[in-house]
Amino acid sequence: MGEPVEITLLSGFSEISAKEWDACACPEAATGRAVDPFTTYRFLLALERSGSVGADSGWVSRPLVAHRAGQMIAAAPLYVKQHSQGEYIFDHGWADAYERAGGRYYPKLQCAVPFTPVTGRRLLTLPGHEAEGRAALLEAIRKITEESGLSSAHITFCTKDESDAAARMGFLPRVTQQYHWHNRGYATFDEFLATLTSRKRKALRRERAQAQGFGGTIHALTGDQITPAHWDAFWAFYQDTGARKWGHPYLTRAFFDALHDMRDDVLLVLAKRGDTPVAGALNLIGRETLFGRYWGCLEDHPHLHFELCYHQAIDWAIAHGLSRVEAGAQGEHKLARGYLPVAIHSAHWLRDPAFQRAVAGYLENERAAVGAEITALTRYGPYHHTPEAET
Incomplete structure (x- = not known):
């Protein structure tokens, strides 16, 4: 039996080195540009050091890291949130419903890049440790939410593979949409x-x-x-x-x-x-x-x-x-300019079982509606020949 995975919840990005973080976030940057500049250490640290995130903003940095035998094998940009601003995957209706029913929705846990509606990996793993690292992070996020008495945990703008992995561990998959241009x-x-x-x-x-x-x-x-x-x-x-x-x-x-x-x-x-x-x-x-x-x-x-x-x-x-341009959140006006709708994935876990069941039903209907809308908008896009809808 191998060494156990050790999970640590940090108080900020300054508690970890750029080398360790980027080895999980952007190992490809050793030979060129990062695939995703938003999960790089320097971008996340800049948000923190500039005061863009912090207690005053309602985004409190709590980076999550996983080690095995002294080596960091996984990490996640994690924040404690006091509101739902700057996320772009909207849960204001959930918050309102939960609080009207007598619950307390905030604070909650958010795995995301603040103020950045860009899809990318959120469960960052060292190459060769993808499965165990991802599983360790998901289990830790759920456990932290439970033990801290937080209402919920949200992994937003993640990849479909991450959303699928989270769903297998009890998270609720959500699908929304954006408009991207493909070269x-x-x-x-x-x-x-x-x-x-x-x-x-x-x-x-x-x-x-x-x-x-x-x-x-x-x-x-x-x-x-x-x-x-x-x-x-x-x-x-x-x-x-x-x-x-x-x-x-x-x-x-x-x-x-x-x-x-x-x-x-x-x-x-x-x-x-x-x-x-x-x-x-x-x-x-x-x-x-x-x-x-x-x-x-x-x-x-x-x-x-x-x-x-x-x-x-x-x-x-x-x-x-x-290969593509991602032009940010919302905006059907982008369709006429060659930007087509694509599915955006997130995963959510709500500590209250009854609330989890209610949201699960809502999301099932929402996924069907979004899928139909993506197909329809793609069909009526500006191109001679309808491209295949991006899911």
């Missing part, structure tokens, strides 16, 4: 447009022409092309969007300073009038995917949001051989 070997943006129906193709050409004629210039910047002054400009954009959408931006100014140290993994698309940035879109670059994250502007121009966030992202992905 089917296009050499140019025009080649991509050629796959659309004539009406959609003409509409997008008009849209791009109008956006690009806003009276300034558009610049796609990465690496050392990005300067501290660009972050000053983007901070103004971010605050404006946050104030209009949810009232209080999640990220602090210090986080963007930390992001400057990761600028090789950043694509910043700026619209400038003369030397003054007036709008911008922030993307992070993975090994295979461009991840659209934030947008903001100080001037309103027709279709400029679509140009900077969606069309420029496709242009850049084609030019750099990336």
